[in-house]
Structure formats: structure tokens, C-alpha cells
Amino acid sequence: MHGLGGDCGDAQRGARGTRRRARRLTLAWSAFVPDLCEELTAYRPDRPAAVAFGVFDGVHLGHRHVLATLVGAAKQRGLAPVAVTLANHPFSVLRPDVELRMLTSLEERLGLLADSGVAAVVPVTFTKQVSLLTPREFMTALRDCLGMAYFAAGPDVTLGHNREGTLPVLEALGEELGYTMECVEQFTQDGGPVRSTAVRQALDGGDVASAARMLGRPFALEGPVVEGEHRGGGLLGYPTANVGVGPQQAVPADGIYAGWLLHGTDRLPAAVSIGHKPTFHEGGPSVVEAFVLDFDGNLYGEQVKLEFVERLRGQEKFDGTDALIAAMRDDVTRTRRILALPQEAS
Structure with a gap:
């Protein structure tokens, strides 16, 4: 209310x-x-x-x-x-x-x-x-x-x-x-009361849904697609677009989110990861990267916008790549369900 x-x-x-x-x-x-x-x-x-x-x-x-x-x-x-x-x-x-x-x-x-x-x-x-x-x-x-x-x-x-x-x-x-x-x-x-501080507090808890209700629209990050570690497409089978975020930009808590990637007139479904990639790094830099579902184009250097819909889980450190890939597969399945997309044929 x-x-x-x-x-x-x-x-x-x-x-x-x-x-x-x-x-x-x-x-x-x-x-x-x-x-x-x-x-x-x-x-x-x-x-x-x-x-x-x-x-x-x-x-x-x-x-x-x-x-x-x-x-x-x-x-x-x-x-x-x-x-x-x-x-x-x-x-x-x-x-x-x-x-x-x-x-x-x-x-x-x-x-x-x-x-x-x-x-x-x-x-x-x-x-x-x-x-x-x-x-x-x-x-x-x-x-x-x-x-x-x-x-x-x-x-x-x-x-x-x-x-x-x-x-x-x-x-x-x-x-x-x-x-x-x-x-x-x-x-x-x-x-x-609806205040900017309350929106930031919601983002700090990963509650992008509450942030969206206070904003009257989905919370979004905007920036260029930059070079990453090139691990997603080859090793993991999930190529991602790394989005460069300004140093003063508020960012949701580390975790995995269902959302949309906007590029030009295209609005593409995406599973978005925010965090330090703990499976591969100890105390590495925080990275915002999006796996765009059903997309095989090249976005490097392009300006994109990420809209956050719902948090799926927190950032986790897995024992190996097999466990990480299984979790990413589940993230994509849940993203499809949250965004009301047809499930990928098995």
C-alpha cells in the first residue's frame, strides 16, 4: 500500500x-x-x-x-x-x-x-x-x-x-x-517513506523487486560492454557480456539475478551475475556480467542497459567448474520462468 x-x-x-x-x-x-x-x-x-x-x-x-x-x-x-x-x-x-x-x-x-x-x-x-x-x-x-x-x-x-x-x-x-x-x-x-536511502538499502540486500516498487520502474545499470576473462563461453559454455559500471554507481548486492539487457531497440532476457567470481578468485574485482539467453551476437564496445527483475541466489564459491555449470544451468531455467519465457528444449 x-x-x-x-x-x-x-x-x-x-x-x-x-x-x-x-x-x-x-x-x-x-x-x-x-x-x-x-x-x-x-x-x-x-x-x-x-x-x-x-x-x-x-x-x-x-x-x-x-x-x-x-x-x-x-x-x-x-x-x-x-x-x-x-x-x-x-x-x-x-x-x-x-x-x-x-x-x-x-x-x-x-x-x-x-x-x-x-x-x-x-x-x-x-x-x-x-x-x-x-x-x-x-x-x-x-x-x-x-x-x-x-x-x-x-x-x-x-x-x-x-x-x-x-x-x-x-x-x-x-x-x-x-x-x-x-x-x-x-x-x-x-x-x-519512499526515499533514495530506502532504495539503496533495498539494493544492499539484493531486493531489486522492492527497489523497483519504490522507483516505479526496474532498477537498471548502464554502461559499455567491456573485455572480460573469456572464460564464460569456452570453459563454462555460457558466454557473458561484461558491463562497465561507473565508480559512483549504486549496484545491487552480489548475487545472480533475472533481468533484461537493453541494446538499441532490443530487449533481451538475461541472467546477470554480480560479484568477485569466488570460484576462480580470492578477493578479485567485482564484475557485472550478463548471460543473454538465446543470443549469439557480439556486443563488445556497445552501450547496454541492464534491468533487474528478481534475485535468484547469492554469490557462491563452488568446488569446481562442474558444480558451477550445474548452478548456472539452474539459474537460466529459473530466469526463463521468472521472465515468463518458454523453457529450452532438453
């Missing part, structure tokens, strides 16, 4: 006290944050804008709920709906030692946001200078450089330096700066 959770009312009631503490500040944006203002102005619509802002990693159902609210409100008010997203994660600047695990690449994220019905998607660069902007300064930039007249956000929104731009603060700033602030109730599913 899914629905709306979280209380916008509590956060909004705190706006009155914040409003009394607010002070006015006028900034020359072209001089103060020239790069940010230039990026915003490049996408400024020909009429006032309704804006939603965030990283939007994964563009999951919670994000899409905010964006749907934004598009509906913009239509009612005669505004242009605009999604402003960060081209790079704040941790890449503030905590570069943290290993990022993004659910979507920037290119995929921009495409998903564009498909949400907004008039424009604005990627802005997160810099140290941007990180120091107060909530008032950042919202003023959205108003002056993008033409913002309406802002939509969830009840747990935080932005600006030290994450001081909570909902009550943004409510108060709306009255001060002249934009309408709308709190969008938290979207929930199966009794919990």
Missing part, C-alpha cells in the same frame, strides 16, 4: 516565529554567485516559474509525487514548472572522502525529470561557494535568476548553509521575498 505521510502542518506552524526573526537582504546576484545565476538564467522560462529543487537521485515515486504536485500547481497558476537539480552531489564537495553510490547517472536523471511533465530541467553545479549560501540567498537567486514565484517541497526539506532552510524558514522567506511556498505531504509505500 502507498499513500501520503508526514505532517506539513507542524512545520508550517513554526513559520510564524521564524518570520519574526527574518531580516531583509538585497544581493547583486550577477556579482555574488555569477556561475549559479548564469546556470539558472540560461533556463529561465518566458513566464514566472514554479520550482522544485533537489538532487532527485533515482527520481523515485516520492520525487515524482512532488513533481506531479508542482506541475498541477503550475497549471492552475499559469506558471512554468521547473525542476532544479544538482549536477553533482554535495558530498563531492563537502565530504570528498565519502564513497558516493548514485541510483542514476546525471544523464538518466535529467531524462527522467524531463519525462515528469516539467517545462525545464535545470542542472546546477554545487560548489563551495554555493554551499555557503544562506537559505535567503539561495531562494533569492531562484527568484531573481530563474523567475521563481512558487516553490514546492516535502515536510523534511533542508537547504542552504548548514541545512538551515527548513520548511518554517522557507515559509517565512516566501512571505518576505514574494513567492508561494507549498508543503507536499510525504509519499509512503508499505507503511514507510
Whole structure:
């Protein structure tokens, strides 16, 4: 079950006290944050804008709920709906030692946001200078450089330096700066909020089915087909396409999965292995490889996309190749069943 959770009312009631503490500040944006203002102005619509802002990693159902609210409100008010997203994660600047695990690449994220019905998607660069902007300064930039007249956000929104731009603060700033602030109730599913963190947690457990429910589509990895060890086709009888995955890409837990390989207009059934190949290696590199069922073409160098449907089992170390081949044969049989494909004639 899914629905709306979280209380916008509590956060909004705190706006009155914040409003009394607010002070006015006028900034020359072209001089103060020239790069940010230039990026915003490049996408400024020909009429006032309704804006939603965030990283939007994964563009999951919670994000899409905010964006749907934004598009509906913009239509009612005669505004242009605009999604402003960060081209790079704040941790890449503030905590570069943290290993990022993004659910979507920037290119995929921009495409998903564009498909949400907004008039424009604005990627802005997160810099140290941007990180120091107060909530008032950042919202003023959205108003002056993008033409913002309406802002939509969830009840747990935080932005600006030290994450001081909570909902009550943004409510108060709306009255001060002249934009309408709308709190969008938290979207929930199966009794919990849908967040990017929850999707990552599902992937960490290999639960790609739950991740797909939160995303509203199958979780996918995209990359080029690269050279492997050439062991699959010769020694094992199951040639695989090794997919190169970026270092910041979130990946499901090690294991074997039923899924689909997308190449151009083709959508091909596949059994996908993620892991370190423990039967052959001790502590080797993690590899993503797909055995494409009923396919004998050459995919080397091609860009492909892997969609994950269901986890079959964890990664295992077998006593020898015979045991591994028997397990792979069973993986293919189960993949056919899960994807509703006819079983291969024996």
C-alpha cells in the first residue's frame, strides 16, 4: 500500500516565529554567485516559474509525487514548472572522502525529470561557494535568476548553509521575498517513506523487486560492454557480456539475478551475475556480467542497459567448474520462468 505521510502542518506552524526573526537582504546576484545565476538564467522560462529543487537521485515515486504536485500547481497558476537539480552531489564537495553510490547517472536523471511533465530541467553545479549560501540567498537567486514565484517541497526539506532552510524558514522567506511556498505531504509505500536511502538499502540486500516498487520502474545499470576473462563461453559454455559500471554507481548486492539487457531497440532476457567470481578468485574485482539467453551476437564496445527483475541466489564459491555449470544451468531455467519465457528444449 502507498499513500501520503508526514505532517506539513507542524512545520508550517513554526513559520510564524521564524518570520519574526527574518531580516531583509538585497544581493547583486550577477556579482555574488555569477556561475549559479548564469546556470539558472540560461533556463529561465518566458513566464514566472514554479520550482522544485533537489538532487532527485533515482527520481523515485516520492520525487515524482512532488513533481506531479508542482506541475498541477503550475497549471492552475499559469506558471512554468521547473525542476532544479544538482549536477553533482554535495558530498563531492563537502565530504570528498565519502564513497558516493548514485541510483542514476546525471544523464538518466535529467531524462527522467524531463519525462515528469516539467517545462525545464535545470542542472546546477554545487560548489563551495554555493554551499555557503544562506537559505535567503539561495531562494533569492531562484527568484531573481530563474523567475521563481512558487516553490514546492516535502515536510523534511533542508537547504542552504548548514541545512538551515527548513520548511518554517522557507515559509517565512516566501512571505518576505514574494513567492508561494507549498508543503507536499510525504509519499509512503508499505507503511514507510519512499526515499533514495530506502532504495539503496533495498539494493544492499539484493531486493531489486522492492527497489523497483519504490522507483516505479526496474532498477537498471548502464554502461559499455567491456573485455572480460573469456572464460564464460569456452570453459563454462555460457558466454557473458561484461558491463562497465561507473565508480559512483549504486549496484545491487552480489548475487545472480533475472533481468533484461537493453541494446538499441532490443530487449533481451538475461541472467546477470554480480560479484568477485569466488570460484576462480580470492578477493578479485567485482564484475557485472550478463548471460543473454538465446543470443549469439557480439556486443563488445556497445552501450547496454541492464534491468533487474528478481534475485535468484547469492554469490557462491563452488568446488569446481562442474558444480558451477550445474548452478548456472539452474539459474537460466529459473530466469526463463521468472521472465515468463518458454523453457529450452532438453
